[in-house]
Amino acid sequence: MPNVSLKVKRAYFAKVKQANYAASLRLEGMDTTTTSRPLSSKAAVLEKYRQN
Template sequence: MTQTVQEKRELYAKTRRSNYLASLRLEGFDTAPSDAAKPLPTREAVLAKYRQMAG
C-alpha cells in the first residue's frame, strides 16, 4: 500500500500533536482528548510570547 503525500502529512501532524500532548502530560500539565483537535501554536507565536515574558 502506498501512501499519498497528503496522507503522510496528515499522519505526521497527528503524531506531532500526540507527542506534544504526551510531553505536556509528562511535565505535569492537565490535558484532555479534545486538546488533540486544537491547532498547535506556530514557532513564531511561541517565540513572541516568550519575548514578551522576558521583556
C-alpha cells in the same frame, strides 16, 4: 507495500506530532484536558466583553 500519498503522510505526521506534544505536556505535569476543546471565535470573545 502500497504507495501512500503525500496528503496521507502529512495527516499521519500531524496526528503523531500532536500526540507526542500532549504526552510531553503530561510528563511535565500539565493538564491537557482543557487544550482539546475548540477555541472561541474572535467575534464571540468581543461580544462577551462588550456586555460587561
